[in-house]
Amino acid sequence: MIRMENVTKVYKGEVLALQNASCEVQRGEFVFLVGPSGSGKSTFMRLLNKEEKPDRGRVFVAGRDIGSLPSWKVPFLRRNIGCVFQDFKLLPNKTVVQNVAFALEVIGRPRSVIKTKVPAILELVGLSKKMHNFPDELSGGEQQRVSIARAFVNRPLILLADEPTGNLDPNTSLGIMTLLDRINRTGTTVVMATHDRSIVDKMRRRVVELDRGQIVRDQSRGVYE
């Protein structure tokens, strides 16, 4: 599903974010990216949906070299990749249901599809009762559920989660992990960057560790360190 071949990424010619990194992720895998801040986790993710371009090496998504993807096709790549962030990135002036519907509207899905899909996905993340609330009326965990609903409503092949539990307490984090696990079980490949030792140790999934831009460990059913 995802393959990186000798990828090097340097920001502004001096900050080395990734150095000769190679990695392959199969369809349906759940992968933790761990490592200290600045070790290249976010860059790893940003390369996958072509928010960044590698300086050297190649990145394949779903068997396609995305380096050769013309820029007008990038949106279609992104429709296959859901993204979840530490800060949720919800639109504050839209309600929960509007936030999720927005993701379908802007890729031109018909109204009838939106009307059935959005309530169904909100049911899945357990927010049916708060559909018409605004993001700032929700707890952090609830906001992250909305953001996951938005990322998953279009049934992407890959879900990228950049520190999704970074702003949440341990209990709430566990709830989010259960949700991501359920999504993974539907066959969606999940790549999650995290600092959360307890979650990684508890889940026992594949762990890829980065340090100063280099992959220093790749372990199936691994622990944080």
Next chain:
Amino acid sequence: MSLKLDYVLRETASNFRRNITLTLATVITVTISLTLLGAALLFGDAVDNATSRWKDGVEFIVFMDPEISPELEADIRRQLVDSPEVSGFSYVDKDEAYAEVQDLLGDSPELVEVITPQRLPASFRVKPSDTLPERVDELAEAFRSQPGVARVVTASETIRAIEDLSSGLRQRVIIVAIILLVAAAVLILNTIRMALFSRRRDIEVMKLVGATNWFIRVPFMFEGLVQGLIGGVISIPLIWLTNNFFSVINDDVSLELLRGFTVDPSRVWALGFQMVGLGAIVGTVGSGVAVTRFLDT
């Protein structure tokens, strides 16, 4: 519940206010720029009209008796051809003179109606080789006493000044107009960019979920189009106001020299619609360019 309603109203109000000021700013910018540009072009036209008879170095005009015999006319023509002091001349026959009057008096058809080509004199517009005023006057004087000549009109000092001015003025007006247009485009770009900045979060999410660039761009361009159209429409009455100001100059008898300093109403309307079209283009393109800055993928 009361908190929620309060929150919704506050959010909606603040959102609306934020957008209305920026919309207003854009519209005002477009209106002012288009009005100035339109007025500048109108002024150029008016100057052109006022000095059309004195273009290309014509220093005096020999008007012939409307009833002149062909022989006498040929005689005058021969003198013009033979005279070493005449570098060139053009002949304006009755029909051409009539067309010119129609042009000048286009906005007062009742005047045009009483004039017929037969009642208008044919004329020679003469370019002397030496444009020194004294020499021109001498040359003109020679024709004044000719049989068959009704009147000889020399370009007065003032006309000469205007004429000198008008050729330069036309260029300057065009330069000013171009500068204004560029300024307008930059201002519009900036205003739209400010409006977009307040919505960069929306754009970020749109990009993230895979909206195509055109899908993101088109709503903003439509907004720019509407703003440009509104600005253009408001500029029409303002351009008319400028034209009315020309009429005031024109009606002032003491400014008889500037007779013809007017622009045909159809031309003013055409200019107005051109400004609306220009506003629409600048608004649409401005938005499109401004939003592209946020789409750099």
